[in-house]
Amino acid sequence: MKPLPEIRMSQARPMLDDRPMAKRVGLIALATDHTSEVDFQRMVAGPRIGVYVARIDYANPTTPENLRKMQPSLTEGARLILPGEELDAICYSCTSASAVIGDDEITAAIQAAKPGVPVVTPTLASVRGLRALGVSKISVLTPYTVETSRSMAAYFAGHGFELVNFTCLGFDDDREMARIPPALLVDLAREVASPDADALFISCTALRAAGVAADIERAIGRPVVTSNLASAWNCLRLCGDEKARPELGRLMTMPLAAD
Known part of the structure; x- marks a missing residue:
């Protein structure tokens, strides 16, 4: 075997960008979810926007009782998405659970780990x-x-x-x-x-x-x-992406109004 070369430390440390991606969207998906992550990569992710996913436990059947059981996992799911770093939006991707648990409760659980982050639910x-x-x-x-x-x-x-x-x-x-x-x-x-x-x-x-x-x-x-079209649209607009994309549906041509 040839001798290894001497390993030298560079004298000049490279300058760093503020972020690898200009905007960051977190996505909390169910462990069983086949669709949300694919849709977000197709509709939201791009040269300026990164989508970062955490999955939380969920067990079928889809009943109000089982849906409600996810609420305690939301804080930990949010914490696992780029710990210690800010997000521009975070989406909890379950429509039925959002209706059962409630938007305010979901927002509180997620913001316990990511204070101040805009929270999007499909509902x-x-x-x-x-x-x-x-x-x-x-x-x-x-x-x-x-x-x-x-x-x-x-x-x-x-x-x-x-x-x-x-x-x-x-x-x-x-x-x-x-x-x-x-x-x-x-x-x-x-x-x-x-x-x-x-x-x-x-x-x-x-x-x-x-x-x-x-x-x-x-x-x-x-x-x-x-559900996914609305969530993607909402997250794009929160990231400042106002581009009209009529090929995805009329909603993707609309601005996001203040609540």
């Missing part, structure tokens, strides 16, 4: 998105059971939306929800979107609905807001 992001689109009457499609869907219906009614109709598919396993073909979601949207509604809301971060949002809008002739 609150969807409310902001629907309001940005000028919507008051909505059709709703969820993959959940009737029991789990009740919290979702109460959430949006509580935020002042008129629920023209509400359809659920009866699934109780988020891994199966992720296997619903996107083309089938377009067909389902066409069936359930009421002509009396201003828009369609499709709930669940497991569904691959964001990728076909523009297709759904063409099929039903009105705006669609999905």
Whole structure:
């Protein structure tokens, strides 16, 4: 073996950027989630924005009781995303749990580890998105059971939306929800979107609905807001990215208004 070269220390220490990425978005995903991380890498991550993911324990079936059990894990999940460093936004990617636990409780749990960080939930992001689109009457499609869907219906009614109709598919396993073909979601949207509604809301971060949002809008002739589309839009706007991306759906052309 040839002798190793002498290892020398450089006399000039390189200058450092303030951050490897200009903006940083944290994503807290369920251990069972197949979709959120993929959607965020596609819609949010880019040359200026990095997406940093932590996963927390979750066990099916998707019931209000199991969803509520995630709340104690949120602080630790947030702490594990770039410890000691600031984030520009952090999203807890579970729509049904956000409705069950509550936006304020989720924000408090995350900010216990990341003080002052803007917290995004799919529920609150969807409310902001629907309001940005000028919507008051909505059709709703969820993959959940009737029991789990009740919290979702109460959430949006509580935020002042008129629920023209509400359809659920009866699934109780988020891994199966992720296997619903996107083309089938377009067909389902066409069936359930009421002509009396201003828009369609499709709930669940497991569904691959964001990728076909523009297709759904063409099929039903009105705006669609999905959980991951709304969360991605909200996080982009919090990072100062105002670029209109109509190919992703009408929501991605809208500014984020102040709450």
